[in-house]
Amino acid sequence: MSYSGPVTFPDANALTPFSPESIMYDLMCGGEFQFSNSMTWTANRAVYIPFSLSRPRRVAQIFWVNAATVAGNTDVGVYDEAGTSKLVSTGSTANSGASAIQIVNVTDYILSPGARYWLAIASDSGTHTYYGEVNAVTIARTTDALGCKSQTSAWSSGLPASATFAAGHEQLPLFGFASLATI
Amino acid sequence: MTYIDAAAAPLPLHIVSTSRYGAVVNMFHGDLVNGAAWPANNRALYVPVRLPMAALVARMLLANAGNITGNVDLGVYDEAGTRLTSAGSTARSGVNTVQYLDVTHVQIGPGVYYLGIVASSTVGTFNAIVTTVAINRIEGVLAEDLGATTLPATMTGVTVTQAYVPVFGFTQSATL
DSSP: OOOOOOOOOOOOSEEOTTSTTTTHHHHHHTTOOOOEEEEEOOTTOEEEEEEEESSOEEEEEEEEEBOSOOOSEEEEEEEETTSOOEEEEOOSEEOOOTTSEEEEEEEEEEEOSSEEEEEEEEESOSSOEEEEEEBTBHHHHHHHHTTOEEETTOOSSSSOSSOOOBOOOSEEESEEEESSSOO | OOOOOOOOOOOOSEEESSSTTSOOGGGGTOEEEEEEEOSSTTEEEEEEEEESSOEEEEEEEEEBOSOOOSEEEEEEEETTSBEEEEOOSEEOOOTTSEEEEEEEEEEEOSEEEEEEEEESOSSOEEEEEEOOHHHHHHHTOEEEEOSSSSOOSBOOOEEOOOSEEEOEEEESOSOO
């Protein structure tokens, strides 16, 4: 009888901050595992969430989830580990659709395995609301301890070409990318 | 049909006590608190972490809460309890922020290690996960009362009596 080599768990369609490739398990171990209904963004802020891959991963669709108040623009993308290369992003996109997922089709981009990346989101609006995890200052220290970063005044017609990392932030929206063409 | 073998996903830069590499049972009980007081002056806590691959210990880190009275020392021990690197007694700084402490860089291989932390004052507070003594014992957390705020060359861990795990660990980066 022969056996095949070890099998790793198949990839999910979407990768978000709440995925095992990112900080899902670590947030849970840190007592943070319940979404809030809404978080009001700080204008021009970007947050950067680390993730790493064991297999190639296609970025086909990028998404975020709006809460009740929708205003301004959002840009979501992926940076390399150094933060000096924005590999793929939606570009500045008008927010639309209250309390709904918003999806942007991008030119497919294949992320290589065996590397670290940053999942990034920014908005130019100080009134727009996202769905996700927020918990005053406490989670800021948790996300900071887990290596998440943020950047004030990051917006420059969208995410900056090169990230400037500062301490993590308490807002952790539900956003990310999907590998399937249709979600 | 061709298949692509899985590559090793790199470890995250930050390895902390309250993560998948550390006290995992806490996720079924733990709640993040803003400001757990240290249990006793110069008490050390040792939290085991399990690394599936090599890592570089470049800087230690801890999540400060609202009171940063006193000093701390943070370091990494091997499974046998030998100190591999530590920061030395360091004044706490940065209310409600993550504080980084420089250490002599050390490369560690896959395996089990202890993250060590000692604090000088019960007035100072820490970001921590409130759990139970039972869970902490199951996790393998150990304690040691020291005469100073300096982690010993060899840890002598005893049964823990604390019902929380402070958020601390190390980063593999000198800047991130």
